[in-house]
Structure formats: structure tokens, C-alpha cells
Amino acid sequence: MNREVKKFHAFAFVIALVTFAVIISIFPLRIWNDVRTEVGGGFENGYTQGVDSTHDAIQDFIAQYDRIDSISVYVNELTKGRYMHISFWDVDKWRVMYEETIDLGEEQLPGYVDIPLGLDLEVGGNYRVMFTVWHATYVLGTESIEGSTNPAIGSFYYQDSVVEGSHLLARYNYSVPMSKVMSLTLMVMVFMIGCALVCVTRTLCRDAANKYITVGRVCQYVLNPVAVIAYISLATMVFPLRLFDNRASDIFFYELGLLLAFITALYAINHKRNDSISVALGKYSANAAAKGVAGSNTNGRSLFGEMSLFDKIMSFGQMILIALTFVYASQYMNDLYDIYHSISERQLVLCLLLITVLFQSRKELISIQNIVLSVAGVAAGFYYYHKNQLPVTEKEYDLHNLILKLSIAIVIVSVILIADYVRYLLKVVTKKASRSSASITLYGVFVIVFFVCLIVLRNTRWWGVVLALVFAVMYIRMNIADRSAHWNAIATGGLILNIIYTIGYCLLFRYFTGFVMGRYSMQFHTVTVTAEYLTIMQVMAAALLLAKVSSGSKISRFKDFASYVFKEMLLFGMISAYMIFTLSRTGYLAAIVTIMVLIVMVTIRAGKDAVKTLVRGIAACIVAVIIAFPMTFTFQRIIPVMVGHPYFFEVEDAAPSARGGSDLNDYKYMSIERFYSLFRQKILGVSATEYNFVDDPYNYDDNGNYLYDEDGNPLNGAEVGCQEGADAQLQADYCRDILEDADRSDRLVASGIDGLYIAEAADTEVLEDSDNEGSDTYYDESSTEGEEEVASEGEEEQTSEDGSVDDYSNGRIDIWKAYIKELNMTGHDEMGAVAEDGELLAHAHNVYIQVAYDHGIPVGILFVFVIVAGIAFSGVYYFRNQRSFASAVPFAVITGFAIAGLTEWNFQLCNPMTVALMLLLPVIMFKERKSDH
Known part of the structure; x- marks a missing residue:
């Protein structure tokens, strides 16, 4: 950002960039x-x-x-x-x-x-x-x-x-x-305007005025007006236009969120930058940190240290592939049919194999062997595909043909990797290449043994075989690569790229609805998997933030310290806000416990600055959430409905009136009052609050009584829209029938104390209201709105009134008992234990019990050891790599996985938590590895 360029070149580049963006928005994006x-x-x-x-x-x-x-x-x-x-x-x-x-x-x-x-x-x-x-x-x-x-x-x-x-x-x-003629006309006009502006800029920036200017200053000139215009526009839409809601609480909260976002944007644009953006994952200098300047040492300023340009490109390519791997893992978790699972699984495996390929050096990657194998593989694959593809007359021919294409691609890449490893072994045997300087640790041996057990005791489960083989190949190739020492930073960078992509996708296409399902599931259709995914991302962001806090313990000025940890606080705060939106007790527990342990670890490592680090670490986490929550809530509520292209999953519940793309202020979207009610009920175990807002307010009087009958005839009387007189009882019965009909037809109904949206999936009870002369009150049992049954999806439901442990565990204790009762030494072919009442329980809701059930008690014990030892070894890795911001990420991810696994089944090839775990295990599987840069 401090690089200097001439003014004309800087502003001409900005004009060209804006012109290009406008042109592609017309075509091919066709936004207008x-x-x-x-x-x-x-x-x-x-x-x-x-x-x-x-x-x-x-x-x-x-x-x-x-x-x-x-x-x-x-x-x-x-x-x-x-x-x-x-x-x-x-x-x-x-x-x-x-x-x-x-x-x-x-x-x-x-x-x-x-x-x-x-x-x-x-x-x-x-x-x-x-x-x-x-x-x-x-x-x-x-x-x-x-x-x-x-x-x-x-x-x-x-x-x-x-x-x-x-x-x-x-x-x-x-x-x-727009028509092609209109599009072409506008594109030409935009291009001509851009050229004219460049000419004007050239005239203004003559030799005397064409002084040097920093890139950061150019960004300030361009982005500050954009931030001001965006803020004023959105704030005006919230109030006085009231396009999103007319309730004072929501208007105030949205304005607060926009104001905080505006201040954050201005700070991001204008604050003094003392460190490179890549320092967040790379080394830092303790002496520089003591002066409030991160990475002033040249060797520490780059994410990948002194890597060659080729190696940096390959590393960034691996980051992108890791981010894509999580995209396909998420896609797998959302798929409802086996054929789609097959597609997502192959896409994920192909990404992992390509990550492995990119460990090759430039000489190895661009070799005669790879070129020949690639050309021969493509030719053979093309021939095989055309011989075996399904004709268009067959059912789902396109999906089956896509599976065939992906399978062929996987075979080609696998052959290249096998040949590469054979070539390396031959060089080692002939002493033309040295053995890897990194040898496997005792922990690595146990991981390999566990992989062998997954293969031998697979019990009809082929995903375990694929997991073991694919990651074993990756680990072996990583161990002999020159860039293996940077893997922790690369894997962490891939996680960051994926969460940035996910947040962007949600802000564009995923509505934040309050009914029927009020718990936000991001890019998934179940909140459980969302909480698992966010646990990984939240603890990763917490590890980076706390590492930054610890390294900046010598910074005394608040201004310098805020600048030092700004990016990490923003990332952690936004991810934490989405975790709060899930209202998942499992997610909260796993993330909070892991973060608390991380705070203790960085405090211990801080030595004499322990107290300052502890206070600053806790404060940074809390302040980040407090600032980011209103911003994230506001943007997630208003931006998707402005875009108006929502994506809903086939099995996802949402009120029909909140599924369109034109109505910005429907009461079925999430509001502060609705979220507060759900939070009380799901997290605090307190009864839900009343929700007194309906789409037809002119149908009720001040007490919530109907003003009209079904056909719009005026009504009189105090009892829920019933007329007074001799036939009052008949009228009352009639009006109750109206309410029941409204319930069955998914309409808004109201009573003396509330008006609630009643949906088919909601559990609705008729309660007696003693304060309203016995009127029928429809009460919203929101804890069950649109949620899947525990046996199939693991959703948490509201705890019962007696507060017993078994009830609070949502029935998991009974599930664990059923699974433990059927454990044996070799595992089971079929997944699912049988409860005492004969119900088939889909999975154990405990990853350790599930692995023991699937593969046998010895394998279950080995899995527990791999996870527990992984926590210990990753903790040691953190203390031994004190000069890397990302050194705490493996510990955070493994610990988060371990805690979430106590109540969920999170070990499967395409589960995001499993992918994250497997990608970070090699960091602690090998010793004598160079420290991360």
C-alpha cells in the first residue's frame, strides 16, 4: 500500500478498472x-x-x-x-x-x-x-x-x-x-466515457502535476466516497423510507449496524498500515512487534518467505483448491440423493489429488513424464468416455456422465501421482535424490495405523478407504516437497478463502428468515452441520487473533494495537456473529471451550506479559463480537432481499411470503424481536416472547380481536371478533372455527395477546388465556419450527420443563446407550443401532462411539488416542513455533473437532470438520520440519 506510482498511471488504472467492471456487468454478467x-x-x-x-x-x-x-x-x-x-x-x-x-x-x-x-x-x-x-x-x-x-x-x-x-x-x-443492441450501445458509451476520463486525467496530470502518489492514497481517494455514498443510501432506505421494517427496534438496530460498518470501512481505508496483509499467516519479528510494527524484517513480510515465484503461485493454487474442497464438502452435506453424493464426493477427491500434484517442483511438474502421461491419459479418457457414456434417452444421463468424467479425471491424476512417487523412489535408490529431511513421528505412525484399520475393517464402508488412501498419498508427497514447511500457512489460508467466499455467497443469496425456521443455516440446509463448519472457522479465526494479540503485547498505544489486530478482529467477529445466528448449543459449546483453552495457551506463552495478554485477548474477542454482530445481522437481513435472488434448498422450511424477491419488509424475515425470542428459548431455556406483528394489521382492533368475518363483514364484540347478542355462543364457536381454518391454511392469526404466523411444520397449541376472558390463543412453539428429527439430522430441540440431563441432551443419552450396548470387536456392516422401542437410530451423535460401532472397539480406542494425542502434539507444536501466527490453528481445529464430536457424528470423508482435521494433521505427523514462514 505504500508503493509509489505516478498520479496519472494510478488514476488511469482506476478508471480502466471501473470501466471494465461496468462493461462486464452489462455483458456477460447481464446484471442490468x-x-x-x-x-x-x-x-x-x-x-x-x-x-x-x-x-x-x-x-x-x-x-x-x-x-x-x-x-x-x-x-x-x-x-x-x-x-x-x-x-x-x-x-x-x-x-x-x-x-x-x-x-x-x-x-x-x-x-x-x-x-x-x-x-x-x-x-x-x-x-x-x-x-x-x-x-x-x-x-x-x-x-x-x-x-x-x-x-x-x-x-x-x-x-x-x-x-x-x-x-x-x-x-x-x-x-x-437488455437487448443486444442496447447492451452494445451502452458498452460503447461506457468505453468512450472511460477513454474521455483518461484523457482528462492526462491533461490534469501534466509533467509538473504528475507527482508520485502511494497506492494507499489512491485507494482513499476512490473508496472513501464509495463508502459515504453506500452508507447514506442504505441508512436512508432503513429510515426514513422504512423499506426493510417499520418497527422502532429494528430501525434503530439496522442504523446502528450500518453506522458501525461505515466507521469500520473508513478505518479500514484510512488507518495507518504497519504490516502486510500476508503477515497474518507468516512470521513476525518480536523486536518489530515491540515497536508496534509487525514484519519489519524483510524475511517476515511475505506469507511464503523467500519462496520462488513459481512456488508462491503453486501455494496460492493449493489455497484455492482447499477452499473448493470445502465447497464440495458442503455440497455433499446438502445432497439428498446418492447420485448427487457420488458427484460431490468425486469433486472433493479430485481437488485433494490436485492439491497433492501442486507439491511438485517446477521441474517435476513440467516434465516429459507428466506431459506424456497427461496427453495419453486425456486421450484414453476421451476414448473411454465416448465408449461408455449414457445416451440422452437414459434417465439422469447427464448426472451419470458427469460421474464418469470425474472418475476418469481422478484416474488420470492418480496415475500421474503414482508415477511421480515411483520416479522419486528410483532417484533415492540410485542416490540421485536425497531422502526427505522430515521423518515421521510416533503420532504419525498411529495415524497411519488408524488409516490401515479403516481399510481392513471397512465393513462395507468405502468412504473410509478413500479417505485413508487419498490423504496418505497427500502426506507422502507433502513429506518430500520443499514447500512442506509452509503447509500450515497454506491450509489456514485455504480456510480463510473459503469462509470469505461463504459469507459473500450468503450475503447475496441466502435470506435470513424468522419463520418457519428461525435458526440461520448459512450454505447448509441443517443447522447442525452449519455449527460444525462454523466451529472450525471460528476457532481458526480465534487462533489467528490471539496469536496477533500475543505478539503485540509490547505495543502500548491503543491506536497502534488496534491497527495491528484489526483484520483478525473483523474476521473473528463476523464468523462469531454467524455462529450466534445458528442458535446451536453444540456449536456454542465447542467454540467457547476451544477459545478459552486458546486464551490460556497464549497467556502461558506470553511469559511476563501474561496478564496483559490475557486481558487483551479476552477484550479483543468480546469487542470483536460486539462490533461485528450488529453489522453482520444488518447486512444479512437487508442485502439478500435487495439482491432478490434467494436460494432455498428442497427440504428447507421458510415462510412462503419470505421466499420472493421484491417484498423487502415482510414480517417473516428475521427481526430483533424474533431473534431475541428464539435465543431465549433455544439457548437460555426461557419461554418464547410474544410476536405481535401481522401482515394484515387493519383486520384487528387494539386488543387483537377480529374486526371482520371471513368475508369482510364488520363484527362487533369483545370475544375474538364475535358479535354480541343471543347467538353469541354460536358466533364464538364460528370464530374459533375460523382460527382453526386459518391454522390449516398457513395464515396469520391473532388473538387478545398476540398475532403469530402458524406454519404447517410448527407445533401449535391452543392455550387458555385467563387475562382475555377465555379466548383461544395460538402460541408459537418456535423450538420445533421446521427442524428435523434428532435421529436423522441431530437438531437440538427445546429442553423440557423438568430440566433433566437426558432431556437437555435431547435424547442423546438413550442413543448412546443403544449404541454402546451393540459394540463389538470388529464393527458392523450396517449403520444404525436399534433402540429399546425398536426404532432404528441413524447415527450415535457421538463420533467416538460411532467409530467404535462401525469399525470395532479397538479402532474406536485408537481413534480416541489419535484425537487426544493430536491435541497434545499440536499444543507442543504451538509452543515450539512461536514465530508463526498460524501455529495455534492445528490445535484449535483438532480441539474443536474433539469437543463437537462428543455430541455429533463429524467424522466422514466429506464432512467439513473431517476435511479440516485431515488437512492439518500432517503439521504434527513429521519432525525436523522447518518452521512455518
């Missing part, structure tokens, strides 16, 4: 869209009868483009009440894609009413929009089929009967990319 409106083409010919509680209206149509922005429907009259309710259906998959409530009381009628959708469709797919009511009656306009020019508009139904000769009078507004 037009709205294309499609109509039936007929003429207005009348209107429907009233749409009310017993009469709905349905319009079918075929998608003409891949995204529909909105539908504008002609409403002739609002007869009673206020609200129109629409459901958008995917007819081919027979599922509700989206629901929305429209307040017709605010519309100018008769006229077109816009229904925001923002949904991605499949071109040619069959879709349906269904019109119902929420305590109202209204009339829709129709158009004649005669003269219709749009065959994509299908049948129109009124109360399940086709309306002959008519369509719904509506406009279908699709979001489409």
Missing part, C-alpha cells in the same frame, strides 16, 4: 435488466363474481422468461374488508413458491394492482396464481379469449370451474436482460 410486460391480448369483457371465503380465482400461465418481476391484476371493486391474498404455485412440482398479502384499501380502484413477486422461473414451466381473501370480498376484471394473441396465458378458474371464454385481466411483468 429491462421489464417486459406480457398480456393476454384480448379485450375487457366484464368481471368475476365476488372473491370471498368460499370462492377463489385462479389463473394458469406458462413462463415465457426465467424471472417474473410482478403481476398487475385489474381489481374492479373492493366490496368488503381490505386484504387480497395471493399464492403463486409451481404446477409442475405442485408446490407453493410464494405468498403475499395486498392491502386493497390503499389502492385506487377500479384499476390495476401490482403484486410484487421477484421469482426465478423455468422457461416453459406451468405456473398458477391463486386469489383468495383475508376477511374481505373483492371483484376481479376479466378479458375475452377472443382475439387473444398470447397462447402462454392458460385457463382461468372461478371456484374450481373454468370460466369459458375469459382470462384474468392482468399484466405479466418479466425481468429480462
Whole structure:
């Protein structure tokens, strides 16, 4: 950042970069869209009868483009009440894609009413929009089929009967990319503007004015205005526009989050940088740290020390492949069918093998042997593929062919690695190459023995064989590579790249919803796996932060110390915020215990600065979370809905009204009040708070009683919208039926104390409210919203009132007893023990018991030793490598794995925790290794 360049070159580069970014946003990214409106083409010919509680209206149509922005429907009259309710259906998959409530009381009628959708469709797919009511009656306009020019508009139904000769009078507004002519025109205009700006800059920066300027100063000139504009824009959207929420608590919290993000951005742009960004993983100088300057020693400023350019490129390539490995591991955990598991597994294995290949030196990688094997392998693979590929007439031919391609690629890379190792052995035998200076430790021997046991006692489980072989090959090749001494830094860098990618992906495509499932699962469809993944990332970030804190113990000025640990605090704080979002007790426990042990370790290593390091370490972690939580919560809540392209998994539960891409302020998105309620219930074991916000507020009086019946007729009376008089009891019964119907149809219901969203997957109870004259109150048992059963996915449920250990363990103790009862010396072919009631328990919810059950008691004992000894050896590694910021990462990851494994099954080839564990074990498997740089 302190490198100096001429002003003209600097600003010309910035202009060229911005111009390029704008051009590719037009094409090929095609971010900017037009709205294309499609109509039936007929003429207005009348209107429907009233749409009310017993009469709905349905319009079918075929998608003409891949995204529909909105539908504008002609409403002739609002007869009673206020609200129109629409459901958008995917007819081919027979599922509700989206629901929305429209307040017709605010519309100018008769006229077109816009229904925001923002949904991605499949071109040619069959879709349906269904019109119902929420305590109202209204009339829709129709158009004649005669003269219709749009065959994509299908049948129109009124109360399940086709309306002959008519369509719904509506406009279908699709979001489409700009035309090629318009795109090309804009691209040329942007290019010309860029050239003009460069010319102007050249004129302004003549010889006298074309002085040198640092890269950091250029970034300040460019990024400061961007940060100011972004902050003002978002803050204005939050208030006074209130686009995301109209509740004071959420507005205040979002404004706080944006303000903290703005201050953080300004600090990141403008603060004085005393260290290189790569120092975070490399060496640091104790003397420099004492002066408040990290890495002032030339040898310590680079992540990879004195590596050649080729070795640095290969190391960075390995980082990218490690990040991809975690992407495919996450994909595997989300796959629902074996065929997709096969694809993800092969993609992960291929990445691991390519990581191993990149350990080769330049001479080895670009050798005649590799070139010949690559060309011959590709040719043979091409021939084999075309001989064995499935034709397009076969079911899932594309998926099977992809599996075939990946298998061929794995074979080719494996042959290259085998040949490489044979070549190395021949050189050692002929004394043309020296043996590796790093010899295997006793711990490494036990790891290899454990791998052998996984193969011998596989008991029909081939993933263990693949794990043992792939990582054994990696360890062997790593041991003879010149860059093996840097592996800890490389692996840690890969973890960092993956979490940055994951956070970016979530901010773009993963909504933060409060109903039906309020616990945030990031890139997974289960919170359990999310917590496991975040445990690894959080303890890794904590290890880096605490190492920075420890190395900066001599820095006395707060300003210098804040600058020194800023990046690590930001990374740790954001990851911690996502961990908090999961509301996972298992994740909290594993991360907190590991971080506490890390704090103790860095304190012990600090020697005479132990007290200062302890205080600063705890303070840095706490302050990082306090600052990052509002920022992360705010961005995760508002940015994805602004992007409007959410990704939902097939089995993921979310309220239908929170699945669209146009409604920014739906109450089913996460809010501060909703998150507070879930946190109390899931973590503190306290009853959930009331949630008094509904999408149809004008349907209720101040006490939460209905103002209208189902058809929108005004009601009077205090008992939940029931009329007074001789028939009061009948009316009360009738209104209770309304509430029950609302429950079954996933509607918002309200009572004297609350209005709650009731979804199919929610456990709803009817409770007696003594303070409301015996009205029926629907209470939200949010702990069970959309969560999977413990036996299959390991989700934690709410503890019971008696607070017994077994209840708090969520039934795990009974599961452990069932598994322990069936343990033997050689393991089992099938996975799953049988409980006393005959239920098949999918897995043991304890990795140590599970390994013993699968492979036998001796292998289980060996696995426990490998993990426990791994913690001890990695602790020794940390104390022996005091000049590396990443030296505590292996200890953190192994310890996090060990603690999470007490309540979860986290050892499997494609589990992210297993991948992280296996990637960091070689750091402690070999001795006489050069220290990390």
C-alpha cells in the first residue's frame, strides 16, 4: 500500500478498472435488466363474481422468461374488508413458491394492482396464481379469449370451474436482460466515457502535476466516497423510507449496524498500515512487534518467505483448491440423493489429488513424464468416455456422465501421482535424490495405523478407504516437497478463502428468515452441520487473533494495537456473529471451550506479559463480537432481499411470503424481536416472547380481536371478533372455527395477546388465556419450527420443563446407550443401532462411539488416542513455533473437532470438520520440519 506510482498511471488504472467492471456487468454478467410486460391480448369483457371465503380465482400461465418481476391484476371493486391474498404455485412440482398479502384499501380502484413477486422461473414451466381473501370480498376484471394473441396465458378458474371464454385481466411483468443492441450501445458509451476520463486525467496530470502518489492514497481517494455514498443510501432506505421494517427496534438496530460498518470501512481505508496483509499467516519479528510494527524484517513480510515465484503461485493454487474442497464438502452435506453424493464426493477427491500434484517442483511438474502421461491419459479418457457414456434417452444421463468424467479425471491424476512417487523412489535408490529431511513421528505412525484399520475393517464402508488412501498419498508427497514447511500457512489460508467466499455467497443469496425456521443455516440446509463448519472457522479465526494479540503485547498505544489486530478482529467477529445466528448449543459449546483453552495457551506463552495478554485477548474477542454482530445481522437481513435472488434448498422450511424477491419488509424475515425470542428459548431455556406483528394489521382492533368475518363483514364484540347478542355462543364457536381454518391454511392469526404466523411444520397449541376472558390463543412453539428429527439430522430441540440431563441432551443419552450396548470387536456392516422401542437410530451423535460401532472397539480406542494425542502434539507444536501466527490453528481445529464430536457424528470423508482435521494433521505427523514462514 505504500508503493509509489505516478498520479496519472494510478488514476488511469482506476478508471480502466471501473470501466471494465461496468462493461462486464452489462455483458456477460447481464446484471442490468429491462421489464417486459406480457398480456393476454384480448379485450375487457366484464368481471368475476365476488372473491370471498368460499370462492377463489385462479389463473394458469406458462413462463415465457426465467424471472417474473410482478403481476398487475385489474381489481374492479373492493366490496368488503381490505386484504387480497395471493399464492403463486409451481404446477409442475405442485408446490407453493410464494405468498403475499395486498392491502386493497390503499389502492385506487377500479384499476390495476401490482403484486410484487421477484421469482426465478423455468422457461416453459406451468405456473398458477391463486386469489383468495383475508376477511374481505373483492371483484376481479376479466378479458375475452377472443382475439387473444398470447397462447402462454392458460385457463382461468372461478371456484374450481373454468370460466369459458375469459382470462384474468392482468399484466405479466418479466425481468429480462437488455437487448443486444442496447447492451452494445451502452458498452460503447461506457468505453468512450472511460477513454474521455483518461484523457482528462492526462491533461490534469501534466509533467509538473504528475507527482508520485502511494497506492494507499489512491485507494482513499476512490473508496472513501464509495463508502459515504453506500452508507447514506442504505441508512436512508432503513429510515426514513422504512423499506426493510417499520418497527422502532429494528430501525434503530439496522442504523446502528450500518453506522458501525461505515466507521469500520473508513478505518479500514484510512488507518495507518504497519504490516502486510500476508503477515497474518507468516512470521513476525518480536523486536518489530515491540515497536508496534509487525514484519519489519524483510524475511517476515511475505506469507511464503523467500519462496520462488513459481512456488508462491503453486501455494496460492493449493489455497484455492482447499477452499473448493470445502465447497464440495458442503455440497455433499446438502445432497439428498446418492447420485448427487457420488458427484460431490468425486469433486472433493479430485481437488485433494490436485492439491497433492501442486507439491511438485517446477521441474517435476513440467516434465516429459507428466506431459506424456497427461496427453495419453486425456486421450484414453476421451476414448473411454465416448465408449461408455449414457445416451440422452437414459434417465439422469447427464448426472451419470458427469460421474464418469470425474472418475476418469481422478484416474488420470492418480496415475500421474503414482508415477511421480515411483520416479522419486528410483532417484533415492540410485542416490540421485536425497531422502526427505522430515521423518515421521510416533503420532504419525498411529495415524497411519488408524488409516490401515479403516481399510481392513471397512465393513462395507468405502468412504473410509478413500479417505485413508487419498490423504496418505497427500502426506507422502507433502513429506518430500520443499514447500512442506509452509503447509500450515497454506491450509489456514485455504480456510480463510473459503469462509470469505461463504459469507459473500450468503450475503447475496441466502435470506435470513424468522419463520418457519428461525435458526440461520448459512450454505447448509441443517443447522447442525452449519455449527460444525462454523466451529472450525471460528476457532481458526480465534487462533489467528490471539496469536496477533500475543505478539503485540509490547505495543502500548491503543491506536497502534488496534491497527495491528484489526483484520483478525473483523474476521473473528463476523464468523462469531454467524455462529450466534445458528442458535446451536453444540456449536456454542465447542467454540467457547476451544477459545478459552486458546486464551490460556497464549497467556502461558506470553511469559511476563501474561496478564496483559490475557486481558487483551479476552477484550479483543468480546469487542470483536460486539462490533461485528450488529453489522453482520444488518447486512444479512437487508442485502439478500435487495439482491432478490434467494436460494432455498428442497427440504428447507421458510415462510412462503419470505421466499420472493421484491417484498423487502415482510414480517417473516428475521427481526430483533424474533431473534431475541428464539435465543431465549433455544439457548437460555426461557419461554418464547410474544410476536405481535401481522401482515394484515387493519383486520384487528387494539386488543387483537377480529374486526371482520371471513368475508369482510364488520363484527362487533369483545370475544375474538364475535358479535354480541343471543347467538353469541354460536358466533364464538364460528370464530374459533375460523382460527382453526386459518391454522390449516398457513395464515396469520391473532388473538387478545398476540398475532403469530402458524406454519404447517410448527407445533401449535391452543392455550387458555385467563387475562382475555377465555379466548383461544395460538402460541408459537418456535423450538420445533421446521427442524428435523434428532435421529436423522441431530437438531437440538427445546429442553423440557423438568430440566433433566437426558432431556437437555435431547435424547442423546438413550442413543448412546443403544449404541454402546451393540459394540463389538470388529464393527458392523450396517449403520444404525436399534433402540429399546425398536426404532432404528441413524447415527450415535457421538463420533467416538460411532467409530467404535462401525469399525470395532479397538479402532474406536485408537481413534480416541489419535484425537487426544493430536491435541497434545499440536499444543507442543504451538509452543515450539512461536514465530508463526498460524501455529495455534492445528490445535484449535483438532480441539474443536474433539469437543463437537462428543455430541455429533463429524467424522466422514466429506464432512467439513473431517476435511479440516485431515488437512492439518500432517503439521504434527513429521519432525525436523522447518518452521512455518
